Amino acid sequence: MFLLREVIPTDLEQLRDLARRLNTLNLPNDSARLQKLVDVSRGSFGGVYREAKFRDYLFVLEDLAEDRLIGSCLIIAQHGTYERPAVYFNVREEQKYSTTLDKHFVHQVLQLTFNYDGPTEIGGLILHPDYRGHQLKLGKLLSFVRFLFIGLHRDLFRDRIVAELLPPLNPDGTSDLWDCLGQNFTHLDYRTADLLSRDNVEFIRSLFPSTPIYTSLLPEHVRDLIGVVGKRTRPAKRMLEGIGFRWDHSIDPFDGGPTYAVEANRCEPVTRTKRVAFAGEFGEDERADGRALVSVEDESREARFMASLCEYREVDGGVELRGEALEKLAPEGEVGMMRLSW
Structure with a gap:
């Protein structure tokens, strides 16, 4: 018997235990961050914050028979504000032609971009490994409860919904794209940079090049990762595509994971x-x-x-x-x- 609900203060210890077991970027093993997330969520559900940019909604999945929290998911009402803009690489093509050599090239380029008035983001989905593959498709229920809530409260959210999907990472959780690109501009490892960016992206704006980056300068195995979804994330990609999401030709600047997007009024579970x-x-x-x-x-x-x-x-x-x-x-x-x- 399973119940989806908003997080409550007494969940904090079980959230910490879940974070200690999994220690993912979606649910970091950091007590202060978890406490802040619970506090903001409580205020968001309670109508404390009038502006979307302040609101995050944290949902938990509870196994009632075991009195145990087994998963969580998140809605960020507005991902991208003046205080903390959304940052990503736009992936586009740039053509070059030489009349002297009669040679034509189509280059893939990455353009660092910031969004200060961003869309609603769905994220933070985790499910305890013991419950994966359950016949009730608990991961899918966790995902869809966010669309249910958005559909019931359209006025609280933006007109566009995005989801950032994880790319293939190395077995130790590092990113080859970051090691070949971002680390050269920041001297930070991938996990440190990604955690820091949750609150502040000033270092990206100040240290990353503002001019286009030609991916032909990157190793081939790194180029092949751009916009690709990791094996464990492919079911989420198929699910999102099935309800209207498409890749918007942007990637995460830390690991190259693609962003999928849909207009809320064309998102099938929201309209349903x-x-x-x-x-x-x-x-x-x-x-x-x-x-x-x-x-x-x-x-x-x-x-x-x-x-x-x-x-x-x-x-x-x-x-x-x-x-x-x-x-x-x-x-x-x-x-x-x-x-x-x-």
Whole structure:
């Protein structure tokens, strides 16, 4: 029995434990960063921050039977502000021709670019290894709960949604692109630079070249990594492409991972999200019309947003629901609902 919900302060110790086990860039093993992330998320769900640039929403996945947090995911309402612009390389072509030699070249170039009025970003998805490959597709549920929330609160988010995907990294977690490029301009290792950039990209703006970088100057094996998705990230890429995301020809300046983007009004799970009236439960012997990700929002609860996988049946005046976590959701009146096709 699994429940998706907003993070609450008492989750911090379990988040630390999850971070210690995995120690990923998505969930760093850093108590101060985790505390700040929880605090900002609580304020975001609580409506404390009026401007999108201040809001981050952290969701957790809980195994209710084990009383255990097993995953998390994040929405950054605005990725790219005056204080902390989004930074990336635009990947484009530049043609050269010599009349003397009668030779024509099409070069791939990287142009450092900053966005001070950025889109909404989905990120930070992690799932405990023990729960990967679960028949309920828990990773996909973690991913889709973000689209459910965006669909229910379109006014809180930007018109464009992006996701930065991880490229192939070395077994020790380092990046060949960074080692051949960024490290030469900063004298910082990949992990240090990436963590520093979460709060401040001034060093990139000050130290990186502002002129185009010709990728032909890089080793071939590094060129081959540009815009490529890592093996473990390919399922996420296929999922995003299936709901409307496409590569926007930009990459992360640290590791070369591609950015995928979609207009919110063309993102299939966002447009499929509706508010519907809850018409009660239906019995185990009654046929369901399908499955849906269902959410309840209640300001009187500590976790004001909760969601779970349910079976539904359409009836006059709304939907009836059935699910293991339905008692925990305790829906009354209206629920958020995203019908699922998988």
